[in-house]
Amino acid sequence: MKKTGAQIVNECLVQEGVKVVFGYPGGAIMPVHDAMLDYPIHHVLTRHEQGAVFAADGYARTTGDVGVCIATSGPGATNLVTGIATAMMDSSPVICITGQVAAHLIGGDAFQEVDVTGITLPITKHNYLVTSADQLAEVFKEAFFIARSGRPGPVLIDICKNAQVEEAEFDYPKEISLPGYKPPKHADMNLLEDAAKMIGEAKRPVILAGHGVLMSGAMEDLRLFAEKTQTPVAMTLLGLGSIPASHPYSLGMMGMHGEAYCNQAIQNSDLLLAFGMRFDDRVTGHLRTYAPRARKIHVEIDPSEIDKNVEVDVPLVGDLKTVLEDITPIVSPKDNEEWLDQIKEWREETEARDILSWPDEEKLHSAHVIRDFWQKTGGDSIVTTGVGQHQMWAAQYYQFEQPYKFITSGGAGTMGFGLPSALGAWFANPDKEVWTVEGDGSFQMSLNELATVVQEGANIKILLINNSYLGMVRQWQEFFFDKRYAATPITGPDFVKLSEAYGVPAKRVTKSGDMENAIEFAQNTPGPVLIEYQVEKEESVYPMVPAGAALDEMIRRPITQKKASS
């Protein structure tokens, strides 16, 4: 049956199981929005296109399925750019649909014409320019497949106005033909055996669990492998939730703001098992000093990650879950007691230094705030974040027991991600508790989306860590720029009043004594709520591996601080 291109777009979305899209209208995409009224697809009007792509990303990361956003041509499309780059860096499956001027006008600088496929070429996994309606069905089928398979990533579909209006025969393809796109599944059998041998020989192995664990759904396989080989599991920021925080083999987070004992374990390891992670500079520290005595096995679906940052001994290119299913039966059970005991010792030292072990003296420390939040939500909430110190505190002090619960911009570190990604997460999980941990700087980049939250009745709770600074940058200035606080003191509105003006009940907490009922207030109030914590202004995130230092050369929390307060 013949349909208009705009109808075909919606037909394709329905075929792919899409129930909600996040977007913003405009001239070049009007036919698609118009047709959407006739389909069972809910359109969420964000207050900025960047919010739409962040929301689609949050949707994707909490479900493992594709999130969809939609924008008009020109400025609408360019407003997506930061969000697309964010999704690309974190391999998040997002489909971006943009309007484009009519095909015959392309290249003529028509009103709101921007070369969006050109602009997004390096920040998408793939992109398409659709110039006629008959291309649409095939393009959508391919785009969804590409976005969610292999190493996932954003795919942009730029649709000329004429292609939305003209008619074409609609028949959703069952098969696709992509001769250049066959994501690997099983790793090379010989290499697998080499890896098994190395694992057998190792005395101080550490697993490095990355985002790939969640994306291939390999949590259970990871646990079985770790338990069989008695190998502790360090997680990247995006790998949190790979194994429950309370699991005896969990080492928590590695890297720049990772647990000290976790970094010590990595540096002293004789075998690193990198599972779906890419040795980002934020987790390796200085490369030449990285885990100098460790052999390395890298399980990775994207061959271009092999030897990119760290040269490895055995590359296992394949889907992590499949590779673990293949390798676990051929490794022999191990006893690494001595190694685990050594790590335990480091861990005790770390814990003694932790601010959680110190009295708060009525002061409001962010770490205490996050711990309180973690305890009151039973470690069971979906938590999205902005970027900065609050993000790191959330990662350090919220103990994630489950995967797909911690949603944060890792590779790009994009401020403004928190609230809109929570919106997307809530649409994917309307029955779960959804919180966003925001910084005062990050929140001010996206607080316009409060209106969207209210319009949609989204049950999102906002935990605002207000330190009156762009705190993470201030911390760098404190450590490396002689405390010259250039461009980092930041004011904000009265966040409680602002929130209430949007129709969001709010509460302010200024000292530790007031912390008591704040989270309960949010939990017991239906709909969105904001809690502002006016925390200690000049606190730093510890430990910290300075850029260019070895992973175990961490700046630790000054012990004098403890003495002073106890």
Next chain:
Amino acid sequence: MQHTLIAKVENKPGVLNRVASLFRRRNFNIESLNVGQTENPDISRMTIVVENKGNNAKIVEANLYKLVNVIDVQDLTNQPTVTRDLALIKVKVDAIKRAEVVNLANIFRAKIVDVASDSVIVEIAGTEEKIEGLVELLSPFGILEMVRTGQVAMMRGDSPGVRHTPGANGHQSNNNKNTKVN
């Protein structure tokens, strides 16, 4: 040393741009890049010559596979191959010098494809070394203009090139240096 890679890509609009953009984005320095048709109208073939620092060739290969339109990449370096470059060289000559240039061209089995009163165009096809040899000898006459196509290459017989990257696009690696375990 240089590495010569062959990439088979889908013959679709914009694919060359994707490849070029990838090289820029990943900071790869490309010596030459040649694109042409193949026996299959749906597939184009690229010959890519890269300076081989470290494991550059392998990294270029692996990154090419990130592009959805790239079907196969092989490294032909140190394999039995035929490589050809084509050059047109416009040389400054007067009536007296012309004979000398014609002579040189003959020795190199190059062709004179245009003769003007004060210049000739020499056409030569061959390996890079052969072309560079002729260019060197023609330089003293004065080269007015030169254009080269960049290398194209093909394996002899049915021997395959080297694939460094295990698992990429369903291909097995045949580079046994992938593991350092003995």
